[in-house]
Structure formats: structure tokens, C-alpha cells
Amino acid sequence: MPSRRHTREPEVDPFYDMLFNMLIAFVFCFIIALLAMNPKALKAGDIPSKAEFIITVSWPDMNPNDIDTWVQDPSGRLVWFRNREAGLMHLDRDDRGLTNDTIIVNGHVVVNPLNQEVVTLRGIDSGEYTVNVSYYDSKDMKPVEVSVSVIKVNPKAEVVYYGQVMLARKGDEATACRFTVLPDGSVANVNTLPKTLVERI
Template sequence: MIDDFGLYPREEPFDPFSVMLFKALQVIAFLFFLALLAIAPESQDGKIDSKAEFIITMDWPDNHPDDLDLFVQDPAGNIAWYRRREAGFLVLDRDDRGGANDFIIVNGKKIASPIREEIVTVRGVVAGEYTINVSHFQALTREPVPAKVKVQKLNPTAQVIYDNTVTVDHIGDEKTAVRFTLDAEGEVVDINNRYKSLMETFRNVRSNGADRDPKTGYVKKL
């Protein structure tokens, strides 16, 4: 017989206990793998951990050529705007100049973005009143422009505290979108839209003869 020469392996005797033990070890190993997946830290790729307390956005119609500006003043008198992008805890993340800067150059070709948006983040809590104004810096269309302003409180959970639209219609037009007041814990205790000019703040600095105001960043023109 060819099997006598050992050319084919012999079949081992069937042992049910060994098979059951092997299967049990497979199940335990699989369950251990699932447990590792459950306790493993989540991947941080693409995750943005915002440290802001509030985020303030101003949007106007896509592809609009006009330049609108967002001004935010905190209770200490600091004002974030395009000439002072960081003031106290206020940070202007983007100065959107309408059709003037909403594009990038790739391989010599201009790629335009239709989005018109400015964003200010509030990265710390100061008790008192905050004022948010919209200004019409450049009016190429010479038509009214609606500006949607939204204020979101981010901590402990996201909450919209203001979402409305104001309209500006000529160069230098300034509108107060909203004024809100925080208590010492960062809770909103009052919201109103009584007009308050922040441009007047800059005019006052100029009339007082100061070269640079430390809170507004205004620089006197000689």
C-alpha cells in the first residue's frame, strides 16, 4: 500500500473536546479584539477642537462684489475689525472683501469662491455688553445689501442666541445687528438691537489726537 511508505499523512483520531476548545479560544480572541476597538481613542484626523466661547458670523449674498465689514466690541471697549483682527478675547478670523479677495491662484489660474462671510470668535468670557455692527465699506452695486448676522454660544452646547438680517445701502452705512449682555458665568442675560455707532469711537479717537488707540487699533492719519 502506498500509505505504508508515509507518502500521505494519516488522519488523526477525531477529538470533539479539542475542537470545542479551539472554537472557544477563537470566540474569546474575537471578543477581546472588539473590546480593544471600543476603548481605543478616536482618530483625531480632521477634528477641530474649538476653544471659542461664542462665534459670530456675517454673510451676504454669494458672488456679491460689495465689501461689508463686521465690527464687534466687548465690554472692555476692545473692537475687532479689519485693522485690528485681535482685540482682547475677540478674533476676526477672516476679512472678506467681497470680490476683491475671494479667490486663490492655482497653476496660474484664478479660482473664485462665491462665499461672502466674515467670522469673529470670542475666546474668553468678559461680563458685560457686546455690540455687533455691520458696515458698508464699498458699494459697487449702489443697491441695498442684506447681511445675515448669527451669534452662537458654543459651551457647554451649541445654542443660537441671535439670527437675523440687517440691510446696508451706501458707503459708510453702519447698522447695529445686536447687542447682548453676559453675566460672570458667560450666560446671556439680555439681548437688544438698540443702535450704537462704533465708527463714532474711531472719530472720537481721531478728534482727541491719539496716534493709536490700544483698544480699537485706530491709527490717526497724518
């Protein structure tokens, strides 16, 4: 696989990065709780939709390695850490393992153990989506098990896909899932057929 020629820019402030990560988790839990407690309140026009699908990629807490998320839409556009917005897709969180996950609070080092990336689809664009993960950088040269979930948010929370893929070494890429969004927003043809995305860059 060709090497990626891009280098990362340093994070501005790891404290804000950690807070944003916690905010995403809180908002997601709030949406799920709201759907479970009062589904009648979600009639059209009552609550503005912020996302139609939420794609979450996570790997073990405190794992030092950098896993990247790549999502391709039906038009062939890609979201990844150097292209955070494409069409209706948005990379809300780019996690770099333990890099920049420590802050100093009252003289003590605080570590954010959570490793998670989040991509939202903020509308219905019918066609096939592909969700890939790649092993961008390794600190310990060990395999990493990556969990991937795709949640359809509207009109109610629905798990489209949940599963794990194993990335054996730096440079590996794997297709976690592919799914087709129909014009009415429903999902069909969920599968894990391999499709390379990283080599297209």
C-alpha cells in the same frame, strides 16, 4: 459719518484665503456635529475650548461689495479689520466681497463665492457686547442684506441671535445685535438698540 482714513493692504494669496475660509466652516460644522452626537464627551477637561462664542456675518454669495464687522466688548475695546485682536475677541476672517476671491487652477479661473466674516470670543468677559456691520465699499452701488448670527459654543451649541440688517449704501452702519454675557457664561438682554462704533475711530 466721518470717512475712514485707512487703506487696506493687499492680500498675500487669495488661494490661502479661500482655504482658510473653508477650514473655518468645516471646524464649525464639526463642533456642531460633535455636540449633537456625543454631548457627554464634552465634560470639563476632555476637549480644550477654543471659543466661547462665534459671531458670523455673511452677505449674498458672489456679491461684489465689501461689508465690515465691528464688535465691541464690555471694556469698550473694538475688533475690526485694522484691529483683529482685542481682549478675548479675534477677527478670524476679513472678507472683501469679490476682491481677491479668484485664483487660477490648472489654467482656469476659480471664484470663491462665499462672503463671510467670523469673530470669535475666546473666553468669558462679562458685560455687554455690540455687533455692528458697516458698508465699507461698493462695486455696484446697490443695497446689501447682511445676515448675522451669534452662537454660544460651550457647554453646548446655542443660537444667541440670528437676524438680518439692510445696508442701503456705502458708508452705512447698523447695529445687528447687542447681548450681555453674565459671569457664568449665560446670555441676557439680547436686543438691537442702535449704537455707533465706526465713528469712534
